[in-house]
Amino acid sequence: MDNDITLIERAIEGDKSAFGDLVDKYKGKIVGAAFRFSGNYKDAEDVAQEVFLKAYLNLAKFRKEADFSTWLYRITYNTACNYVRKKKIKMTTLKDDIRYEDEFDIERNEKREIVRAALEKLPLKLKSVLVFREYESLSYKEIAGVLDCSIGTVESRISRAREKLKVLLRPYILEGEKI
Amino acid sequence: MKCGYKRVISSFIDGELGGEKAVFLKEHLKECAACKEEIEVLKSIKSAFSCEPDYKVRGDFTETVIASLPERRANFREKLDWWMDEVLPLGKKLIPVPLVLTAALIFFIAFNAVTPNFITLEEVLLSNHFTLEEEIVLTDARLSDEIALELLVK
Numbered sequence: 572m573d574n575d576i577t578l579i580e581r582a583i584e585g586d587k588s589a590f591g592d593l594v595d596k597y598k599g600k601i602v603g604a605a606f607r608f609s610g611n612y613k614d615a616e617d618v619a620q621e622v623f624l625k626a627y628l629n630l631a632k633f634r635k636e637a638d639f640s641t642w643l644y645r646i647t648y649n650t651a652c653n654y655v656r657k658k659k660i661k662m663t664t665l666k667d668d669i670r671y672e673d674e675f676d677i678e679r680n681e682k683r684e685i686v687r688a689a690l691e692k693l694p695l696k697l698k699s700v701l702v703f704r705e706y707e708s709l710s711y712k713e714i715a716g717v718l719d720c721s722i723g724t725v726e727s728r729i730s731r732a733r734e735k736l737k738v739l740l741r742p743y744i745l746e747g748e749k750i
Numbered sequence: 751m752k753c754g755y756k757r758v759i760s761s762f763i764d765g766e767l768g769g770e771k772a773v774f775l776k777e778h779l780k781e782c783a784a785c786k787e788e789i790e791v792l793k794s795i796k797s798a799f800s801c802e803p804d805y806k807v808r809g810d811f812t813e814t815v816i817a818s819l820p821e822r823r824a825n826f827r828e829k830l831d832w833w834m835d836e837v838l839p840l841g842k843k844l845i846p847v848p849l850v851l852t853a854a855l856i857f858f859i860a861f862n863a864v865t866p867n868f869i870t871l872e873e874v875l876l877s878n879h880f881t882l883e884e885e886i887v888l889t890d891a892r893l894s895d896e897i898a899l900e901l902l903v904k
């Protein structure tokens with residue numbers, strides 16, 4: 572984290588290459604999270620770009636005792652929410668959009684599609700906690716930090732989100748195959 | 751499921767349930783089929799998420815971000831320099847104006863304070879610092895007839 576702080580301080584003074592190092596370090600996480608919220612790859616990069624721009628402009632407001640990634644996630648969440656509301660992005664088919672690291676078999680893609688479609692049906696409050704928990708692997712404490720709420724709230728939202736998913740995914744669960 | 755353990759089970763499969771509560775739940779699971787099933791279902795849902803593939807962020811992403819950054823911050827140093835080079839010297843040029851005015855004001859006030867008021871001869875006589883003659887000369891005092899007579903006698 573010391574390294575982050577140094578880079579942040581240099582970036583505040585206008586050192587763009589220092590900020591570039593921070594972007595390199597966190598772009599995977601941020602584009603990933605933006606992707607979960609916006610639903611497609613093109614929008615995800617637009618959102619992520621906006622996130623880093625906002626971060627740059629507000630670097631001086633970053634409290635150094637906090638985790639930089641938590642702070643970025645928070646900006647990502649707010650930016651993505653606005654973006655989604657503004658553009659009213661509809662669920663797009665991910666097949667043409669996503670870039671795979673490796674080739675995934677059709678079966679796995681189908682599972683992904685099913686879960687993704689179900690996730691899209693959740694209210695944003697419930698969707699966001701699952702995104703941070705399941706895709707970004709944040710702890711409850713970290714999620715509470717990102718969303719600026721209590722751990723109890725995170726706990727209850729995740730539980731409610733899963734309850735809803737359970738209903739939405741019931742047909743698949745009942746078929747006996749583990750999704 | 752009627753146990754009311756839903757929330758606890760959700761936390762449990764995330765590994766977020768505190769030690770004591772986890773022990774308690776594990777004990778409960780030994781005798782509750784419904785909760786056991788709930789755990790299996792939630793685990794199944796949870797595992798579906800990890801199927802999401804990773805993807806590569808566009809290679810020129812960082813460059814694009816950097817290109818989008820405004821010059822505002824980078825200019826901070828330049829702005830500081832501009833203040834040092836342009837505004838401060840101007841300030842120095844303008845310093846004499848208020849300085850002269852201030853000096854004049856101070857001088858005026860001081861002069862007024864120092865300017866002696868005419869003292870009466872009685873005060874002179876009471877002070878005893880100077881001889882009567884000296885005081886009269888110093889203060890350009892107007893002499894009353896009595897004093898003039900006294901001096902004349904001396």
Ligand SMILES: [Zn+2]
Pocket residue numbers: 753755778782783784785786
């Ligand atoms: Zn039970």
